[in-house]
Amino acid sequence: xxxLQSAMCVPLIFGSIMLGLSGCSSKAIQSGxxxxxxxxxxxxGSDEGGVSQNIPDTSxxxxxxxxxxxxxxxxxxxxxxxxxxxxxxxxxxxxxEEIRAEQxxxxxxxxxxxxxAYDSFAISEEGRQVLARNAEWIKSNPGVYVKVEGHCDxxxxxxxxxxxxxxxxxxxRNYLVELGVAPKQLSIVSYGKERPVCTEHAxxxxxxxxxxxxxxxxxx
Amino acid sequence: MTFRTVVIISLCLSVGxxxxxxxxxxxxxxxxxxxxxxxxxLAVAGIDxxxxxxxxxxxxxxxxxxxxxxxxxxxxxxxxxLVDLPGLGIKVGNLGTGPNPEFKKAAxxxxxxxxxxxxxxxxxxxxxxxxxxxxxxxAGSNEMVGGKRYAGSTSVVRLMAHRFADELVFRxxxxxxxxxxxxxxxxxxxxARELFVMDYxxxxxxxxxxxxxxxxxxxxxxxxxxxxxxxxxxxxxQNIDMIELATGKRWTLVSLSGLNITPALSPDxxxxxxxxxxxxxxxxxxxxxxxxxxxxxxxxxxxxxSPSWAPSGRELVFASDRSGGPQIFLMSMDGTNVRRLTFExxxxxxxxxxxxxxxxxxVCRSPKKEYxxxxxxxxxxxxxxxxxxPGVDDSPSWSPDGRHLVFSSTAGGKSQIYMINADGKxxxxxxxxxxxxxxxxxxxxx
Numbered sequence: 001x002x003x004l005q006s007a008m009c010v011p012l013i014f015g016s017i018m019l020g021l022s023g024c025s026s027k028a029i030q031s032g033x034x035x036x037x038x039x040x041x042x043x044x045g046s047d048e049g050g051v052s053q054n055i056p057d058t059s060x061x062x063x064x065x066x067x068x069x070x071x072x073x074x075x076x077x078x079x080x081x082x083x084x085x086x087x088x089x090x091x092x093x094x095x096x097e098e099i100r101a102e103q104x105x106x107x108x109x110x111x112x113x114x115x116x117a118y119d120s121f122a123i124s125e126e127g128r129q130v131l132a133r134n135a136e137w138i139k140s141n142p143g144v145y146v147k148v149e150g151h152c153d154x155x156x157x158x159x160x161x162x163x164x165x166x167x168x169x170x171x172x173r174n175y176l177v178e179l180g181v182a183p184k185q186l187s188i189v190s191y192g193k194e195r196p197v198c199t200e201h202a203x204x205x206x207x208x209x210x211x212x213x214x215x216x217x218x219x220x
Numbered sequence: 221m222t223f224r225t226v227v228i229i230s231l232c233l234s235v236g237x238x239x240x241x242x243x244x245x246x247x248x249x250x251x252x253x254x255x256x257x258x259x260x261x262l263a264v265a266g267i268d269x270x271x272x273x274x275x276x277x278x279x280x281x282x283x284x285x286x287x288x289x290x291x292x293x294x295x296x297x298x299x300x301x302l303v304d305l306p307g308l309g310i311k312v313g314n315l316g317t318g319p320n321p322e323f324k325k326a327a328x329x330x331x332x333x334x335x336x337x338x339x340x341x342x343x344x345x346x347x348x349x350x351x352x353x354x355x356x357x358x359a360g361s362n363e364m365v366g367g368k369r370y371a372g373s374t375s376v377v378r379l380m381a382h383r384f385a386d387e388l389v390f391r392x393x394x395x396x397x398x399x400x401x402x403x404x405x406x407x408x409x410x411x412a413r414e415l416f417v418m419d420y421x422x423x424x425x426x427x428x429x430x431x432x433x434x435x436x437x438x439x440x441x442x443x444x445x446x447x448x449x450x451x452x453x454x455x456x457x458q459n460i461d462m463i464e465l466a467t468g469k470r471w472t473l474v475s476l477s478g479l480n481i482t483p484a485l486s487p488d489x490x491x492x493x494x495x496x497x498x499x500x501x502x503x504x505x506x507x508x509x510x511x512x513x514x515x516x517x518x519x520x521x522x523x524x525x526s527p528s529w530a531p532s533g534r535e536l537v538f539a540s541d542r543s544g545g546p547q548i549f550l551m552s553m554d555g556t557n558v559r560r561l562t563f564e565x566x567x568x569x570x571x572x573x574x575x576x577x578x579x580x581x582x583v584c585r586s587p588k589k590e591y592x593x594x595x596x597x598x599x600x601x602x603x604x605x606x607x608x609x610p611g612v613d614d615s616p617s618w619s620p621d622g623r624h625l626v627f628s629s630t631a632g633g634k635s636q637i638y639m640i641n642a643d644g645k646x647x648x649x650x651x652x653x654x655x656x657x658x659x660x661x662x663x664x665x666x
Contacts, residue, residue, distance in 0.1 A: 049475040059490065078372035098455065155612055157539075157546075159526045162525075163481075163541070166502070189456050194413055
């Protein structure tokens with residue numbers, strides 16, 4: 001019986017090793033550092049959005065492998081660090097200009113932000129009053145488009161704060177719609193904890209960052 | 221079948237499974253806890269300077285610079301323990317191409333491997349070439365078992381040392397080593413956050429994007445040629461973009477309405493898992509990169525996000541707030557067999573499955589309400605809080621050898637990137653400049 005047990009064990013382990021190794025065997029097929037990039041992407045993101053039909057192949061190519069030690073080593077030319085950023089220096093200043101334009105338009109309109117409690121996306125009584133005043137202005141300006149940005153404090157993960165920020169933006173937007181604002185005038189976006197107004201690690205600062213920032217949308 | 225037979229068969233099965241998951245490598249958990257785990261004692265006897273060449277940076281001798289980088293790589297490999305030869309009373313003079321007579325004495329004192337070499341620069345003032353030779357003495361055979369000869373421009377000096385370190389790890393473990401791996405991360409530039417890539421030790425950082433707004437949460441393709449990330453292309457919408465490192469070429473992969481966040485490519489590169497809120501709240505989707513078919517994986521009123529692939533590519537771990545605060549869940553890659561993994565604490569998020577399969581790292585909120593890094597086994601049987609103290613820790617990411625993690629932390633005031641061993645030792649800060657560095661993602665090895 002004992003022998004039978006170990007005999008059963010061997011093929012099981014062996015099979016598993018083969019399974020484990022099979023994933024690596026394709027590694028050595030291709031070589032050469034600067035392999036050709038796949039197709040240039042289209043799908044720039046139309047208004048409806050969607051999924052790109054043009055995705056480069058990202059499966060294993062196993063470039064840049066180690067060649068092992070050698071008693072009489074031949075010279076290996078070390079390249080690499082070839083990556084280059086396609087920086088668009090104009091882009092940052094364009095963004096800044098658009099942000100300033102939004103801020104100026106929002107200040108002129110007298111739009112105010114709504115603030116949230118820790119871990120929460122519930123609109124407070126104070127928040128309702130702020131949104132009511134915002135709603136009046138938006139309704140009396142049917143030609144404008146308003147964006148609610150959801151923001152969070154620095155606590156918690158970047159990723160989950162994007163979800164929480166969206167919940168805050170949605171809560172504020174939904175309340176504005178409840179107050180009679182036309183849905184087509186409203187849009188939302190979440191910035192999570194990535195665009196804080198304040199960077200101290202204290203509640204006085206956190207409370208300013210947990211906000212639904214209501215702005216007049218000036219760009220696309 | 222007796223009870224004992226059942227036990228033995230299931231033991232065989234679990235050994236077999238462990239083999240699949242770890243692809244024949246050492247178990248990091250055993251390494252971390254087994255008191256008898258023996259690292260291989262290795263000494264760097266020295267990298268001699270040849271040709272009297274100085275490095276262009278700071279007039280430090282090239283050989284000494286390479287030696288320093290090599291020693292740091294050896295220490296971080298966790299495969300070797302770095303032995304100091306003078307500390308053993310062993311002084312080697314000039315090093316040649318053959319083993320030094322003193323090496324045998326070191327071997328007698330338990331040193332298993334001794335490496336040495338030489339480095340210099342050509343006299344071409346305009347475009348000098350760097351040459352480095354490295355040799356390996358093995359105590360077992362009492363001879364030089366092999367070496368490497370490298371040549372390249374002055375900009376690849378660090379890379380030469382890293383390559384040699386990885387060859388050492390490869391020689392003694394069969395694994396490629398992590399010294400040539402890279403870390404993608406997000407760095408604040410003015411009021412914008414852009415993607416950067418640096419070496420695993422924090423050196424040689426390069427900027428990848430300059431959009432002027434937000435680019436977040438980078439993840440590598442398995443072939444290390446691409447990074448997928450969350451991009452705000454026009455401040456009002458988020459896309460999932462892909463960038464090719466060598467060229468800076470960009471693709472927009474997903475541009476659905478609402479959130480398009482936390483992309484993660486499967487280990488074979490054939491599937492892109494991501495979260496999108498285009499059907500209401502944040503749900504997980506899987507995009508087949510060959511057929512472009514998109515499959516919805518989760519159906520729940522709660523928010524689902526942050527998918528991370530098991531090394532087998534058959535399962536995903538993700539965060540979901542379907543039970544109140546965010547918790548960690550597991551599911552099969554087709555969205556079936558969903559089960560909750562974390563039950564301790566009311567906030568667990570940002571899971572990252574170890575490349576060895578045996579641990580899942582995540583951000584946990586401690587009883588003191590601090591956001592720290594925790595580890596849990598995929599069966600939920602073992603849980604460890606890896607970091608402690610003040611500061612918000614975020615975005616754990618595994619080294620490809622499964623022995624280290626990088627994460628961001630505000631422990632020092634501003635958010636910076638840190639490295640830590642999977643056993644909680646050797647916490648090391650690796651970014652020092654800038655106002656905010658976050659979202660580190662460790663590249664696969666090559």
